[in-house]
Amino acid sequence: xxxxxxxxxxxxxxxxxxxxxxxxxxxxxxxxxxxxxxxxxxxxxxxxxxxxxxxxxxxxxxxxxxxxxxxxxxxxxxxxxxxxxxxxxxxxxxxxxxxxxxxxxxxxxxxxxxxxxxxxxxxxxxxxxxxxxxxxxxxxxxxxxxxxxxxxxxxxxxxxxxxx
Numbered sequence: 001x002x003x004x005x006x007x008x009x010x011x012x013x014x015x016x017x018x019x020x021x022x023x024x025x026x027x028x029x030x031x032x033x034x035x036x037x038x039x040x041x042x043x044x045x046x047x048x049x050x051x052x053x054x055x056x057x058x059x060x061x062x063x064x065x066x067x068x069x070x071x072x073x074x075x076x077x078x079x080x081x082x083x084x085x086x087x088x089x090x091x092x093x094x095x096x097x098x099x100x101x102x103x104x105x106x107x108x109x110x111x112x113x114x115x116x117x118x119x120x121x122x123x124x125x126x127x128x129x130x131x132x133x134x135x136x137x138x139x140x141x142x143x144x145x146x147x148x149x150x151x152x153x154x155x156x157x158x159x160x161x162x163x164x
Contacts, residue, residue, distance in 0.1 A: 027040075035084040042095045045058070066107065069111055070085075071112075083124045093105070121152045
């Protein structure tokens with residue numbers, strides 16, 4: 001949705017705006033299973049514009065999933081991690097459901113700070129079934145490097161507003 005909004009030619013604006021609204025209608029009807037499902041439901045609806053009360057309601061539901069350690073988990077069966085926590089904080093801020101000065105945001109940020117590795121990255125164990133031959137892309141953590149790189153990106157995006 002964001003790519004369509006950002007990169008479609010202006011001459012096709014009516015067509016892509018219709019596509020964005022159809023996507024928003026679909027997102028509004030979905031029942032998220034994972035934290036990532038909820039995060040992208042919130043982000044997609046926020047990016048689509050309008051539906052502010054729905055976005056904030058979904059944000060409040062995401063806030064209820066915050067764990068006692070301040071973090072979020074990818075699924076209810078997993079521990080809190082930097083990937084889910086970073087995503088949740090970014091979505092909550094984008095949706096206007098939490099600001100960096102709110103207690104829940106601060107608790108999430110503290111979770112991220114507490115779990116940051118010495119080199120500045122975050123480690124998250126991969127939960128995918130390996131289906132491609134392994135190759136080292138240069139990020140730490142071997143076969144867990146791709147989810148850890150993504151987690152580091154989300155965590156950084158969540159912490160940046162605290163420094164502004």
